[in-house]
Structures are given as C-alpha cells and as structure tokens.
Amino acid sequence: xxxxxxxxxxxxxxxxxxxxxxxxxxxxxxxxxxxxxxxxxxxxxxxxxxxxxxxxxxxxxxxxxxxxxxxxxxxxxxxxxxxxxxxxxxxxxxxxxxxxxxxxxxxxxxxxxxxxxxxxxxxxxxxxxxxxxxxxxxxxxxxxxxxxxxxxxxxxxxxxxxxxxxxxxxxxxxxxxxxxxxxxxxxxxxxxxxxxxxxxxxxxxxxxxxxxxxxxxxxxxxxxxxxxxxxxxxxxxxxxxxxxxxxxxxxxxxxxxxxxxxxxxxxxxxxxxxxxxxxxxxxxxxxxxxxxxxxxxxxxxxxxxxxxxxxxxxxxxxxxxxxxxxxxxxxxxxxxxxxxxxxxxxxxxxxxxxxxxxxxxxxxxxxxxxxxxxxxxxxxxxxxxxxxxxxxxxxxx
Amino acid sequence: xxxxxxxxxxxxxxxxxxxxxxxxxxxxxxxxxxxxxxxxxxxxxxxxxxxxxxxxxxxxxxxxxxxxxxxxxxxxxxxxxxxxxxxxxxxxxxxxxxxxxxxxxxxxxxxxxxxxxxxxxxxxxxxxxxxxxxxxxxxxxxxxxxxxxxxxxxxxxxxxxxxxxxxxxxxxxxxxxxxxxxxxxxxxxxxxxxxxxxxxxxxxxxxxxxxxxxxxxxxxxxxxxxxxxxxxxxxxxxxxxxxxxxxxxxxxxxxxxxxxxxxxxxxxxxxxxxxxxxxxxxxxxxxxxxxxx
Numbered sequence: 009x010x011x012x013x014x015x016x017x018x019x020x021x022x023x024x025x026x027x028x029x030x031x032x033x034x035x036x037x038x039x040x041x042x043x044x045x046x047x048x049x050x051x052x053x054x055x056x057x058x059x060x061x062x063x064x065x066x067x068x069x070x071x072x073x074x075x076x077x078x079x080x081x082x083x084x085x086x087x088x089x090x091x092x093x094x095x096x097x098x099x100x101x102x103x104x105x106x107x108x109x110x111x112x113x114x115x116x117x118x119x120x121x122x123x124x125x126x127x128x129x130x131x132x133x134x135x136x137x138x139x140x141x142x143x144x145x146x147x148x149x150x151x152x153x154x155x156x157x158x159x160x161x162x163x164x165x166x167x168x169x170x171x172x173x174x175x176x177x178x179x180x181x182x183x184x185x186x187x188x189x190x191x192x193x194x195x196x197x198x199x200x201x202x203x204x205x206x207x208x209x210x211x212x213x214x215x216x217x218x219x220x221x222x223x224x225x226x227x228x229x230x231x232x233x234x235x236x237x238x239x240x241x242x243x244x245x246x247x248x249x250x251x252x253x254x255x256x257x258x259x260x261x262x263x264x265x266x267x268x269x270x271x272x273x274x275x276x277x278x279x280x281x282x283x284x285x286x287x288x289x290x291x292x293x294x295x296x297x298x299x300x301x302x303x304x305x306x307x308x309x310x311x312x313x314x315x316x317x318x319x320x321x322x323x324x325x326x327x328x329x330x331x332x333x334x335x336x337x338x339x340x341x342x343x344x345x346x347x348x349x350x351x352x353x354x355x356x357x358x359x360x361x362x363x364x365x366x367x368x369x370x371x372x373x374x375x376x377x378x379x380x381x382x383x384x385x386x387x388x389x390x391x392x393x394x395x396x397x398x399x400x401x402x403x404x405x
Numbered sequence: 406x407x408x409x410x411x412x413x414x415x416x417x418x419x420x421x422x423x424x425x426x427x428x429x430x431x432x433x434x435x436x437x438x439x440x441x442x443x444x445x446x447x448x449x450x451x452x453x454x455x456x457x458x459x460x461x462x463x464x465x466x467x468x469x470x471x472x473x474x475x476x477x478x479x480x481x482x483x484x485x486x487x488x489x490x491x492x493x494x495x496x497x498x499x500x501x502x503x504x505x506x507x508x509x510x511x512x513x514x515x516x517x518x519x520x521x522x523x524x525x526x527x528x529x530x531x532x533x534x535x536x537x538x539x540x541x542x543x544x545x546x547x548x549x550x551x552x553x554x555x556x557x558x559x560x561x562x563x564x565x566x567x568x569x570x571x572x573x574x575x576x577x578x579x580x581x582x583x584x585x586x587x588x589x590x591x592x593x594x595x596x597x598x599x600x601x602x603x604x605x606x607x608x609x610x611x612x613x614x615x616x617x618x619x620x621x622x623x624x625x626x627x628x629x630x631x632x633x634x635x636x637x638x639x640x641x642x643x644x645x646x647x648x649x650x651x652x653x654x655x656x657x658x659x660x661x662x663x664x665x666x667x668x669x670x671x672x673x674x675x676x677x678x679x680x681x682x683x684x685x686x687x688x689x690x691x692x693x694x695x696x697x698x
Contacts (some may be wrong), residue, residue, distance in 0.1 A: 053522030134676060148483050185667055213666050216626070218617035222661045225541075229408070243524035243618045255541040275526050275618055 027126035033075060037081040040075070042067070042336065043102035043122070045113040047090035052103065052273075059137070059329035060085055060323050063112060065311050066333035076337045077344070088114050099123040103130045104249045109346040112332050113137060116240075118187040124149050131348040133339070137325075140191040146376055148285040151170055151348040153355060153376040155328040155335070155366070157242055157287075157384065159188070162264055163195035164202070165405075170234050170262050171203045173386075173403050174285075180209040180232030180335055182223060184240050184247060191298070192238040192264070202288040208232050215241055220251045237263035239272075242322075246275030253280045268389030269322040269398060278390045285401045288387035289366050291325050295400040308365045309395050323396045328379075331364035335378075338362065411538050412658050418547035420654020421554035422617070425609040427638065427646035428557055428632025433602035434641055436564060436574040436594045439492065439501040443484065443509035444606045445628025451477055451607025452619040456525050466530055473607050481603030484508055485596045493581075509624070516621045526613035543604055546615055549649075553612060553657025557605065558647040565643070574598065633677045649687070 033039075046056030046064060067081050075081055080332065084106050088095035095114045102108045103126065110133040112289070115121050117140035127134045134152045136143070139159045143149065155264075170176045177354065181190040181196050200207050209230035211223035215356070227235060239245040245267035252261065260285045266272070268286025291305050301309070308330055312319055319326075335355070340346050345355035359378065361370040367383025391399035426444055433441040441447075451473050458469035487508060491500040531549045535542035566572035574594055576584040581591050610619070617623065633653050638645025653673055660672040680687065 029501070030614070049517050049522060053517075074531070211666060214669065216618075216620055216623060218422070218613075219415065221415055221541075222658050223666050225408065225412065226662060241524070243620060246524075246618065254544060257541075271524060275524060389605070 021209065023147070028399065033078065033080050036301045037079050039080040040077070040110075041082050041084060041097075041108045042333070042339070043084045043086065043106065043108040043111045043113075044074060044084050044113075045088050045095055045098055045102070045119070047115045048085075049089050049117070053090070054321055055325050058086065058326035059113070059115065060134050061312070061316055061320075062326040062329040063333055065308075065315050066330045068315070069311065069390050070337055074293060076340050077346070079161040081333070084108060088116070088119050090116050090119065092118045092187060095119035095123050096126065099126055103127075108132065110134070110137050110336055110340075110348070112329070112336075116186075117143065117191060127151060127366070129201040133336070133346075133351045135335060137328050137332075139188050141195060142191065144375070144377055149376070151242070151352045153335070153343065153352070153371055153378055155332050155369070155378060157379050158377050159191040159195035160198065161384070162287055163199040165381060165386070166236055166262050166264065167196065167199035167203055167205060169285060169386045169401070169404065170206050170236060173401075174234050174260050174262070176205065176234035178208040178230070178232045178235050179236060180211075180227040180230055181207060181218070181238065182211045182213070182227065182235045183238035184244055186211050186215060186240045188240045189210055189238060204213065204235060204397055213244065217247070220244075220247050221255060224248070224251050224255055225259060228255055234261055235259060235261045235269045237261055239264070239266050240334060242266055242269040242271035243275060244274035246280075249280040249284060250276040255280065258283065261392075263287070265322075265324040268387065268398070269324060270389075270392065271394075273323060273389050277322065279335060281390045284389055285404075286389050286398075288385055288398050288400075289324065289327065289383055290385040290400075290405075291365060291367050291383070292327065292397055293385055293387045293400040293404075294393065294397050301397060302363070304363060318394075319396045321396075327364070327366040331366050331369065334364065335359065335362070407564075411541060411543075412662055413596050413655055414543060415547070416655035417651045418543070418654070419616075419658065420634075420651035421551045421647075422609065422613050422627065422650070423630040423634040423653050424554045424647045424650025425550075425557065425605065426627050427634035428554070428561060428643060429602045429605040429609065430631060430635050431602075431641055431643055431646055432561060432605060433598050434578075436572075436591075436598040437489065437501075438578050439488065440632075440635075440640070441484070441488070441599070441602055442502070442505040442628060443512060444602065444631060445624030445626075446509045446512035446516070447477070447480065447603050448498050448627055449516055449619065449621065449624045451482070451526065451610030452614045452631035453516060453520050453525075453610075453621075454607070455527050455611040455614060457617060459527060460525070466528060470530065470608070470611055473611050476529075477604045477607030478600045480607075480611070481600035482488045482596055484603060485506055485599035488599075489592075489595055509628070513624065514570070515663070520621055522621050524618050524620045526618045527611065529615040530612065546612075550612060550616070551639035554650070556645060560670035561643050566671075570594070570597070580653070630673055632640050633673050635687070636677055636680050637688055639689045642687060642689040645687055645689030648689070 026191035046059045048056035086098035115137050119140040120136050137156045183192045209227045227385045238249045263286045339351040339355040342358045342383050343350040357373045357374050363371045369378040385405040386401040387398035429444050454473045458464045458472045484494045529546040531545045535544045573589045585591050634650035637649030657669050
C-alpha cells in the first residue's frame with residue numbers, strides 16, 4: 009500500500025516536471041529574483057504600465073522555455089511614483105529584503121540617477137531605461153547597462169534630419185524642466201555645434217503647463233524655420249503642436265519619441281501633427297520599400313496580441329522592457345552566474361550586435377549605452393498602423 | 406494686434422481658470438467661513454467624469470455636462486457631511502483644514518487608482534473656431550472661459566447680495582447661532598454652499614479640459630493658483646477673486662515672456678507671499694474679512 013502510494017506520487021511528480029509549460033527547474037536553487045522599478049503611478053504612469061506588460065510577456069516566454077540557468081525567474085514589481093525618493097526606498101527594499109539578483113528600471117532619469125550609487129554599492133546588475141547622458145559613465149556605474157537611447161544620440165538624430173532633410177537655417181528648441189529635458193538642452197546644443205547649425209532660441213516649460221503659447225511666441229519671433237521639441241510627457245508634446253497651430257506658426261517640428269506618441273496625436277489632433285517628424289526605432293517603422301517589420305518584432309506583436317489583446321499605447325517606450333529580460337538571460341547564461349560583476353563582464357564580452365525588438369544592442373568595456381544611432385530613424389506620427397508601427401519619414405535614414 | 410495685447414489676452418483667459426477655482430472657494434466660504442482645499446481635485450474629478458460620460462460611454466457632450474453637475478452635487482453633499490459636523494460641534498477649530506485636505510488626498514488616490522495617469526481631453530462645449538489676432542488666433546473656448554468666469558461672478562454676487570438665500574448665507578457666516586434663532590436653516594444653507602462650490606469646481610474642470618488636457622496630478626497646481634487668486638482679491642470677495650485670478654494669469658504670461666517660463670510658478674507664489682505680508686486681507690477685501698479669516 010505504502011509502495012503503491014509512493015509510486016503514484018513519484019509518477020505525478022514526474023508528470024508535473026515533463027508537462028509542456030512547466031519546465032523542470034534546476035535543483036538546489038530557488039528562483040532568480042528580478043526587480044522592476046517603474047513609474048507606474050504619478051505623471052505619465054502609463055509608461056510604467058506599458059513596461060510591466062512587455063517584461064511580463066518576456067519573462068513568461070523565458071520561464072516557459074526553461075528559465076535562466078535552468079532556474080525559474082520571479083519578477084518583483086515596484087512603483088517609483090516617478091519620484092526619486094520613492095525609487096530609492098523601493099530599490100533598498102528590493103535589495104535588502106527581497107534579495108534580488110538583478111534590477112530592471114527605473115524609468116525617468118532623475119530616478120535612475122538617485123538609485124545608481126545604491127546599485128553600484130550592492131553590485132546588482134541593472135538594465136535601465138532613462139535617457140540622461142549623466143548615466144553613461146562606466147567607471148562610476150560598472151553594473152548599469154542602458155536599454156534606451158542617450159540624450160546625445162537622440163539629439164544627433166534629430167539635428168541631422170533637421171539640417172540634412174529639412175535644410176533648416178535657423179533652429180529653435182523647446183524642452184521641459186525635468187532631468188531628461190535639461191539633458192536634452194546640452195545634447196541638442198552640442199549636436200547643433202557639431203553640424204554648425206544656428207540655434208536662434210531656446211525655451212523651457214514646467215511639466216504639464218496648461219499653455220505654451222508664451223514660450224512659442226518668443227521662439228516664433230526668433231525667425232526660426234524648424235522647431236525641435238523635447239517633451240517628457242506626451243500631453244506636453246500635444247500642447248507644443250496645438251499651441252503652434254493657435255499661433256499660426258506653420259513650420260516643421262522635429263521631436264523626440266515622446267513628442268510623436270499616439271497619445272500626443274490623440275490630444276492635439278492629426279491636423280496639428282501634419283508637419284511633424286519624430287524620432288522612432290527603425291524596427292518599428294514601415295515604408296513602401298519595407299512594409300513588414302523584422303521577425304522578432306512580428307513575434308513580439310503577436311505575443312502582445314495573445315496576452316493583452318494588442319498594444320494599448322505606443323510601442324516606443326515598451327519594446328526595451330521586452331528586450332531587457334532576454335539581455336539579462338544572455339548575460340547570466342554567458343557568465344554562468346547571477347552575480348552583477350560577472351554578468352556585467354559577460355555582457356561586455358558577448359553582447360555584440362544582438363538583435364532585439366527595439367534594434368541592435370552592443371556593449372563593451374568602454375560603453376554600456378547598448379543602443380546605437382543605427383537603431384533610429386525619423387517617422388510620421390500620424391501615419392500609424394493598428395499595431396502602432398509608424399511610417400518612415402521622407403528620406404529618413 | 407501687438408504682441409503685448411495678445412499676451413495679455415491669453416493671460417486673462419488662463420487666469421480666468423484660477424478665478425473660477427477661487428470663486429468655488431468663495432462659494433463654500435460664504436456660509437461656512439472655511440476654505441475647501443479639495444477644490445483642485447474636484448476640478449479633476451469633474452473633467453474625468455466628463456471624459457468617462459462623453460468619450461467612454463458616448464453620451465452627448467451637453468448631457469455629459471449635466472451628468473457631471475449632478476454627480477458633483479452629490480459629492481458636495483458628501484463633503485458637507487464630512488467637514489461640517491466637527492466645526493459645528495467645536496466652533497472655531499482647524500479640523501476643517503485637515504478634513505478638506507484629507508478629502509482632496511482621498512479623491513486624488515481614487516483618481517489614480519481608477520483613472521491612472523494618462524492624459525486625455527474633451528471637446529470644447531463651444532464651436533471649434535478661433536478669433537484672429539493678426540497672425541495668431543485665440544480659440545473661442547478661451548473667450549468662453551473668460552465669459553463664463555465673469556458670468557459666474559455676476560451670478561454669485563446677485564445670489565449673495567440680492568436674494569434672501571444670499572443674505573441668509575452672510576448671516577450664517579457672521580453668526581450661525583443668531584441666524585438659527587431667526588429661523589435660518591443653517592445646515593441646509595451650508596450644504597447648499599458645498600453643493601454650489603463643488604458643482605462650480607466640476608463644471609470648471611469640464612470646460613477647461615480642451616485647453617489644459619486632463620491629468621490626475623493637475624489638481625494641486627490649480628488649487629494653489631486658485632488660492633493665490635483668492636488671496637489677491639480677498640477671501641469672500643467675488644469681484645476681487647475674478648480680478649485676482651486674471652491678474653495672476655497676466656503676470657505669469659508677461660513674466661514668462663520677459664524673463665523665463667521656468668519662473669512662472671515663482672511669480673505666482675512670490676506674489677502670494679508679498680500679498681500675505683503687505684495686505685493679508687487682499688487687494689479688495691476689507692478689515693472685516695481679515696478678522697473673519
């Protein structure tokens with residue numbers, strides 16, 4: 009009787025371990041704990057919501073395929089409320105109480121800057137999604153790898169399109185006063201100096217200002233023939249083009265990814281965006297010559313449709329959160345370890361031109377900014393497919 | 406039209422939003438002597454309910470506005486029930502300050518949980534046309550905000566000065582016990598004050614949504630600037646509050662034009678500090694107002 013019960017239990021255990029979707033996890037080790045800190049509430053909280061959707065899809069796929077190093081991955085999601093102080097609190101909790109092996113996020117540059125010393129001291133591998141150039145120093149942040157564009161790379165792409173394609177003679181610039189916005193000021197000025205293009209006016213605005221006509225009036229008086237917009241929040245992106253229309257200021261606008269999001273277009277209306285060109289990931293655009301996206305993008309879009317019924321917001325902010333878990337898997341398996349220093353060294357050595365949904369990723373000892381300018385193009389924010397792929401702008405790279 | 410004229414006109418239009426928030430303060434203050442610091446979140450609730458009724462449920466815009474006003478009236482009654490009992494029980498205390506701030510925080514949390522942090526908008530309730538100002542234009546909704554603010558001020562003034570209800574409100578604010586002895590239903594009047602203030606707050610949110618767009622976090626900025634409008638004009642002074650909000654809007658715009666937009670909030674709150682220091686009863690309010698506050 010006892011023997012029969014033991015046999016039945018063993019049989020059930022064996023069955024559980026071999027049923028598809030329930031991989032046999034490595035013995036003697038618990039799950040790998042990966043924290044995610046995102047701006048899930050607070051201003052622009054949907055950016056965090058999008059990231060959570062994308063990374064949960066990726067980890068679900070990774071776990072279904074056997075996890076990382078044969079271990080299941082457990083994701084611990086925390087909300088930074090887009091506040092650096094909260095980001096510091098939740099990162100400390102994840103490191104000291106939850107004992108995470110790696111961290112994804114935070115989003116927003118001010119939050120990334122606030123938590124960076126803590127992650128460096130704890131030697132936690134971190135794949136982060138913020139644009140500020142101040143986060144590029146590998147000697148200060150040896151375990152941090154950026155999955156987003158830097159302000160410098162983004163600014164160069166915008167300026168190159170402005171000078172080469174729009175033939176701008178006088179350029180004006182408007183940005184918000186967040187850490188990301190301030191980073192944009194330096195980056196755009198440098199990029200314009202590199203191309204010897206004249207900047208005739210710069211204006212700023214506080215996040216969610218109800219009206220930007222005063223700033224735009226000043227820029228209009230400068231005689232600019234192209235405006236570069238650098239908002240952090242899509243609502244502000246919408247306000248820039250809406251208030252330009254109010255002023256009767258009909259010059260082309262070139263903007264960052266946030267400026268051309270689906271949300272910004274919905275708020276300001278398609279008409280206001282007719283002369284807008286925005287930064288986009290090349291993989292997430294289409295053209296007459298290349299109507300279908302690359303295979304990895306197709307797989308991601310199909311996965312999103314299966315799990316969530318489709319893409320709720322824009323693709324631009326969420327694809328890096330889908331790629332990050334796969335980069336983490338690559339690094340940990342190449343290192344044969346979850347320890348931050350070993351995984352960082354493995355990524356520096358092995359991550360070369362890895363093709364993610366967002367674009368190619370490369371890391372080295374010299375730079376952890378994994379996304380290069382080859383990932384960018386310019387797109388029209390109003391020519392968008394139901395799956396949120398944007399049409400490449402005329403003559404864009 | 407010169408640039409300065411254009412800037413002043415836009416400043417008046419944006420300032421009229423601050424005036425409307427200030428007027429909603431005054432409506433509650435009229436019979437209760439308290440300032441409802443939940444008014445910023447009430448504005449956001451009004452706008453979001455408008456979006457839910459019109460955009461999500463597909464109810465026609467004007468019917469959506471009526472639904473918002475009805476919902477706001479209920480919210481006004483609920484607020485009165487939460488805020489006033491301790492005040493009636495204990496007389497002059499600061500519990501109302503904590504309760505109104507607390508209601509604001511609860512509303513903010515509810516908005517964040519249910520609505521999230523996305524930015525949305527509503528169509529304007531006036532035709533989508535603009536008045537030409539040289540090369541630029543002033544959308545009709547901006548003009549409507551000013552007309553609405555002036556109309557509301559006129560209506561509130563008429564109510565308070567010419568109707569028996571208004572006179573009873575003033576009597577209750579000056580001495581509730583004496584007013585009750587003369588047959589005034591104090592509770593009912595104070596409930597009406599809360600309802601009117603909340604309905605105005607919700608209507609303001611609905612009307613300004615196409616201009617400001619709607620975001621869960623926007624309430625704080627409007628409550629602070631509405632308070633500055635009241636401080637400039639004098640608590641309880643409706644014409645003063647109307648002028649105060651518009652003056653603040655114009656100063657913000659001109660300040661941003663001649664210096665930098667980064668200092669916009671600095672101008673607003675610098676002005677508040679200056680007025681509290683030099684003329685705490687406001688530019689219009691008299692000594693009596695100061696004593697009551």
